[in-house]
């Protein structure tokens with residue numbers, strides 16, 4: 001496909017062209033600049049980027065599926081980016097997500113993309129950001145980024161979102177407690193999924209108590225039964241409410257700007273790392289002395 005044809009395809013909502021454009025950017029192709037500068041800034045700023053995170057098994061994929069169904073009722077075009085931390089060998093989670101989202105797989109108005117975190121040296125945040133912009137520019141009014149809430153790269157990706165949902169469920173074990181601490185801070189809305197299961201009310205009450213502590217504006221808590229599409233319409237109302245507050249207060253623009261700065265930083269580090277290592281190796285530095293000082297000197301020489 002020539003670049004002209006590709007750009008035309010992007011403007012005319014051709015899902016194949018969208019997939020191709022994302023691949024080209026992902027692979028660092030020379031055409032990346034032409035693709036990314038041709039995008040529609042207004043459509044990108046209008047689209048809502050929703051981050052969905054939480055521990056494995058909480059019901060993120062099932063909930064994503066439900067949200068897509070609901071949004072599709074108003075004929076909105078949707079983009080999905082599933083960030084998968086599983087090893088390329090097991091492939092388990094990717095396969096699971098694909099199967100769960102299968103009901104939308106043949107929908108021409110839903111574009112999906114899986115990205116693996118493992119075996120990658122950074123740069124994921126930057127490529128995910130580019131994929132979000134391509135999808136938005138092509139006409140996706142909503143882009144959903146689903147990621148397991150573990151590890152730094154997943155946390156970085158969630159910064160791309162305008163609104164972040166933290167999905168929890170009762171009975172996931174104590175290790176979740178520790179993880180929640182960091183995740184609670186990034187969440188705009190807490191979702192207690194599996195509200196049909198024992199312990200959901202207590203979990204919701206606990207979360208409400210935690211977020212009310214020391215905060216003038218407690219994080220809203222929504223309850224859902226993703227498997228039965230219960231609570232999803234209410235959740236979407238809540239998302240809309242938070243989104244419009246963020247638009248009014250300038251929070252949304254602030255986050256977009258911050259996320260883009262982060263993307264560029266991501267690339268700076270990606271490019272700098274091998275360059276600096278080569279420089280350090282060449283110097284054959286003495287083993288004694290403060291390595292911090294050595295680092296500063298090397299950076300000053302750049």
Ligand SMILES: Nc1nc2c(ncn2[C@@H]2O[C@H](COP(=O)(O)OP(=O)(O)O)[C@@H](O)[C@H]2O)c(=O)[nH]1
Nearest residue numbers: 056057058059060061062193194195225226227
């Ligand atoms: N009882 C119940 N099970 C659910 C609910 N939502 C998801 N599940 C089940 O929980 C399991 C994990 O769901 P999944 O969406 O893959 O979780 P993810 O790992 O967070 O993406 C699946 O077997 C789902 O069918 C719910 O609301 N209630």
Ligand SMILES: [Mg+2]
Nearest residue numbers: 060061062097
């Ligand atoms: Mg999943």
